[in-house]
Amino acid sequence: MLSLVACAAWAQNPASTPSPAGKSELPAVQRAVHVCASCHGDFGRSTHKLYPALAGQTRDYMIRQMKDFRDQARAETDIQAYMWGISALLTDEQIEGLADYYAAQTPLPGKSRNAKLEAEGKQIFEQGVGDHTVRACTSCHGTNAQGDGAAPRLAGLHAEYVFRQLQAFKTPLRRHGNVMKSEAQALNDAQMKALAAYVMSR
Numbered sequence: 001m002l003s004l005v006a007c008a009a010w011a012q013n014p015a016s017t018p019s020p021a022g023k024s025e026l027p028a029v030q031r032a033v034h035v036c037a038s039c040h041g042d043f044g045r046s047t048h049k050l051y052p053a054l055a056g057q058t059r060d061y062m063i064r065q066m067k068d069f070r071d072q073a074r075a076e077t078d079i080q081a082y083m084w085g086i087s088a089l090l091t092d093e094q095i096e097g098l099a100d101y102y103a104a105q106t107p108l109p110g111k112s113r114n115a116k117l118e119a120e121g122k123q124i125f126e127q128g129v130g131d132h133t134v135r136a137c138t139s140c141h142g143t144n145a146q147g148d149g150a151a152p153r154l155a156g157l158h159a160e161y162v163f164r165q166l167q168a169f170k171t172p173l174r175r176h177g178n179v180m181k182s183e184a185q186a187l188n189d190a191q192m193k194a195l196a197a198y199v200m201s202r
Contacts, residue, residue, distance in 0.1 A: 022100050029097030035086065036098070044102045049160040050078070055105035061152040062099035064176070066090060073175045076168050110156045112201040121198025124191055134186045137195070140179070145202045155202035162196035 023029060036054070040046045044054030054062070068074040069087035090098075112118060125145070128136040140151040147153030154162065168174050169184035187195070 023093055023097030024101035024104065026094070026097050028091075028094050029101060032090065032094060032098055033101055043105045045105070045108045046158070047108075049158040052157055052161050053107055054102040056107035056146075056155075057099075057102050057153050058147040058149060058151070059099045059103040060150045061147065062102055063095055064150060066095045066098065067092075068174075068176060070095075075173045075175075076164070077173070078164075107153070107156050110200055110202045113159070114197055117194050117197040118201045119198075120191075121194035121196070124195055125198055129186065129191065134183050134191075145199045154199040157199060159193070159196040159200040162199055163192050166192040166196070 036044070039048070039051045040054050041048070041051070044057070046053040065074065066087055069083045070090060072084055074083075124134065125137040125141075126143075128134045137145070137154075140148070141154050142148055142151075145153065145155040147155075165174075166184050166187065167189075169177060169180045174181075184192075
C-alpha cells in the first residue's frame with residue numbers, strides 16, 4: 001500500500017479540460033486510478049477480501065462514498081486513516097471522474113463457496129425477514145444485486161467485506177444510509193453472513 005506522502009502528488013496538477021470521453025479520462029483521474037489499484041485491483045477488480053471491488057459499482061453510490069470519506073463522515077477504523085487521507089486530495093471533478101471510470105468497468109464473476117449458506121441468504125435477499133421486519137434487498141439493490149443509483153452494486157463483493165459493512169451500519173461509523181441502518185439493526189450475525197455469502201456468489 002502506498003504511503004499518503006507518496007500519493008500526494010497525483011492530485012496536485014491543475015485539472016485539464018475533460019476530453020470527449022468524459023471526466024474519467026482526465027490525467028488527474030487516471031493518476032488516481034493507478035493509486036486506487038494498489039488496494040482495489042486493476043480496473044477495480046479486487047481479489048482481496050478486505051478491499052471492495054469497484055468495477056461496475058453504481059456512479060451515484062461511488063460519488064457519495066468518496067465524498068463521505070473526504071468529509072470524514074465514513075469512519076470504519078480499519079481504513080479510516082488511509083481513505084481520509086487519500087480522499088482529502090480529490091476534487092469534486094476527480095471524484096466524478098473516478099465514479100465514471102469504475103462504473104464502466106466489467107466486474108469479475110461472483111464466487112460460490114457455501115451453497116447452503118447462499119440459499120439462506122437468497123431467501124432473505126429476495127423475501128426479507130418476518131413480516132417486513134427486514135425488507136427484501138431486491139427493492140433497492142435489484143433482482144441480481146446489481147445496484148441502482150444510490151443503492152450500491154453488491155454482486156460479487158467479498159463476503160467478509162459485506163459482513164463488516166452490515167455490522168458497521170449498526171454503529172455511528174457510517175453516518176449516512178438511514179435505510180441500511182434500520183435494516184441492519186434487525187439482522188443478526190448469522191443472517192448477515194448468509195446475505196454476504198449470497199451476494200458474493202452473484
